Amino acid sequence: MNCREALQHLYEYLDHELSDDVAKKIKNHLSTCEHCFETFEFEQHLQEMVSSKGKLEVHSDELKVKVMDRIRELDQEANSAGFFSRYRPYLAAAAAIIFIAVGLFNYLPDQSSKVHAAVSPFLNGHKHCVECLHSGESAPMTVQEIDSCLTSMASVRDTFLKPSEDRSPKLGIVEDCGDMKAAHLVFQYSGSEVSVYVVQDSCFSPPEGMQMKSMENHTYFYDSLDGLNVVLWECRGMWCVAVSQLESGSIMEFASVY
Amino acid sequence: MAIVRIDTVLAKDKDILKQREFEEIALQHTDALLRTALRMTKNEGDAQDLVQETMLKAYRFFDRFERGSNIKAWLFKIMTNIFINNYRQKSRKPTGVSYEDVDDNFLYHQLEGAKGQVADPEELLFSKLMDADVKKAIDELPEDFRVVVVLAFLEGFSYEEIAEIADIQLGTVKSRLHRARKLLQKSLWNYAVHRGFLAEGSK
Numbered sequence: 132m133n134c135r136e137a138l139q140h141l142y143e144y145l146d147h148e149l150s151d152d153v154a155k156k157i158k159n160h161l162s163t164c165e166h167c168f169e170t171f172e173f174e175q176h177l178q179e180m181v182s183s184k185g186k187l188e189v190h191s192d193e194l195k196v197k198v199m200d201r202i203r204e205l206d207q208e209a210n211s212a213g214f215f216s217r218y219r220p221y222l223a224a225a226a227a228i229i230f231i232a233v234g235l236f237n238y239l240p241d242q243s244s245k246v247h248a249a250v251s252p253f254l255n256g257h258k259h260c261v262e263c264l265h266s267g268e269s270a271p272m273t274v275q276e277i278d279s280c281l282t283s284m285a286s287v288r289d290t291f292l293k294p295s296e297d298r299s300p301k302l303g304i305v306e307d308c309g310d311m312k313a314a315h316l317v318f319q320y321s322g323s324e325v326s327v328y329v330v331q332d333s334c335f336s337p338p339e340g341m342q343m344k345s346m347e348n349h350t351y352f353y354d355s356l357d358g359l360n361v362v363l364w365e366c367r368g369m370w371c372v373a374v375s376q377l378e379s380g381s382i383m384e385f386a387s388v389y
Numbered sequence: 390m391a392i393v394r395i396d397t398v399l400a401k402d403k404d405i406l407k408q409r410e411f412e413e414i415a416l417q418h419t420d421a422l423l424r425t426a427l428r429m430t431k432n433e434g435d436a437q438d439l440v441q442e443t444m445l446k447a448y449r450f451f452d453r454f455e456r457g458s459n460i461k462a463w464l465f466k467i468m469t470n471i472f473i474n475n476y477r478q479k480s481r482k483p484t485g486v487s488y489e490d491v492d493d494n495f496l497y498h499q500l501e502g503a504k505g506q507v508a509d510p511e512e513l514l515f516s517k518l519m520d521a522d523v524k525k526a527i528d529e530l531p532e533d534f535r536v537v538v539v540l541a542f543l544e545g546f547s548y549e550e551i552a553e554i555a556d557i558q559l560g561t562v563k564s565r566l567h568r569a570r571k572l573l574q575k576s577l578w579n580y581a582v583h584r585g586f587l588a589e590g591s592k
Binding site: 203 | 404407408411412416419420422423424427428437440441444445448493494496497500511515518519520522523524526527541542543547548563566567570573574577
């Protein structure tokens with residue numbers, strides 16, 4: 132390699148952009164040619180100076196906080212939008228039932244508003260409950276409000292579904308285990324007993340086969356049993372449990388212990 | 390009976406995991422993004438907005454980021470796109486500086502020429518040139534050159550990464566860097582002469 136060729140590759144050499152082969156040839160040339168060596172050395176120093184003196188000082192701590200706050204906000208918005216959109220199948224189904232009911236029994240026009248009145252507090256109430264899961268104090272819901280939405284829910288259930296032994300939950304003993312709050316909930320489902328535990332202490336090992344999720348302030352459990360999904364969480368000192376069908380996602384039971 | 394998808398509960402959980410992962414691997418590049426955004430927009434407010442927009446877009450498409458690949462390059466590519474589409478001034482000023490009449494290794498040759506006047510012109514240049522001079526020399530580069538210089542010299546990206554980030558050919562990266570170096574050398578020399586610690590010598 133001669134001086135002209137070496138100088139042609141000077142910057143690629145400094146930027147480590149040459150193949151090992153060519154870089155080696157240049158290195159060899161530099162060890163024998165003082166002029167090229169000095170030129171390369173100067174250019175390298177210059178580049179190092181530009182890199183160190185040219186770097187701007189920035190402070191992005193505030194920006195980082197702003198970015199993450201906004202991200203959490205957007206996620207929350209997306210979730211609440213998603214939550215209502217997930218109700219659409221149910222609302223559509225309810226509308227269909229109401230339509231049929233109205234069609235068949237024209238003398239029962241008040242049924243529709245009754246359903247609506249019964250369903251909406253539950254939907255809103257349950258949404259609050261789900262929000263409770265993460266935000267704790269930020270959900271403006273009292274125990275009475277939860278109570279009333281559960282009652283509404285029961286009334287919807289009783290209005291439209293025949294009570295069945297399979298669906299009635301036998302809820303729950305809240306066991307006081309010293310510092311650790313625990314609830315033991317027993318459900319009958321399809322003739323078999325579903326037993327679930329809820330504990331607040333994340334050190335507690337869950338019953339065998341149950342999955343544990345630790346959130347910021349508490350723990351909830353979920354399990355899949357015979358096509359059922361069981362999720363438990365604490366909301367304002369009250370244990371909430373939802374049992375849903377895995378396939379359809381429909382809630383079999385939603386209840387609380389406090 | 391109400392129909393509620395149980396994954397509503399789990400969705401929040403997924404969000405939190407995603408947020409944590411993003412915080413862990415992407416957020417640490419905010420400094421680098423902001424430095425470069427300042428070079429691009431030359432305006433503190435715009436730079437902050439640009440970086441925030443970049444981060445939010447990156448989070449939105451975080452699922453598409455191939456885990457294990459270079460996240461810094463990925464973030465810079467997003468930022469460059471947003472900058473080109475939303476921030477770049479429509480009528481960019483043509484460069485007033487000409488690089489055509491600048492020789493290769495211009496500065497080195499100028500310093501060689503100055504050896505008659507001072508003992509060690511190189512040492513003088515490196516020690517006396519102020520940070521502000523270097524920063525200004527970079528800022529005064531035409532935008533296309535400035536961006537590749539910042540990506541290569543200040544953020545350590547390879548030619549290939551720069552080509553990907555700026556959406557240009559590899560050859561264009563090389564030629565822009567080469568010209569940018571000439572322009573940088575010329576302005577650094579001018580600053581040195583202007584500050585009076587070096588003078589035009591006879592070649």
